Amino acid sequence: MDSPFLGMLGVELVELRQDWCVLELEVHPRHCNRRGTLHGGMISALLDAGCVYAAITLNDESALAGGATVMLSVNFTSEAQSGTRIRVEALVERRGRGITFCSGRLLGPEGDLIAASHCAVKVYRAPE
DSSP states (O other), rough: OOOHHHHOOOOOOEEEETTTTEEEEEEEEGBBBBTTOOHHHHHHHHHHHHHOOOOOOOEEEEEEEEEEEEEEOOOOOOOOOOOOOEEEEEEEEEEEEEEEEEEEEEEOOOOOOEEEEEOOOEEEEOOO
């Protein structure tokens, strides 16, 4: 994974292909709030990262230069405890000229929905 931030958090890139990204994380106490559940900021960061990776991936061999989130909406539906493994699945819904629209789901170990997101990503193309 080429992101120092995600590497520091322990995020694993599981699958990456055109319009699709899967990330996983083993939840540790450092990822949690005072109640011992996954922090909302971590949930948002994971969904954001999954959506950006999906948005900038064109196919198995190429990627766009990068992307930046211009809008992120997260609905929190459940919680994840320390010691569980969670999974982000992110999908491109539509590509525009400069903005790509994505959705993401954060799932618990049994596939239960923890949070869902909608994201708009400004895509940067590599100079020709």
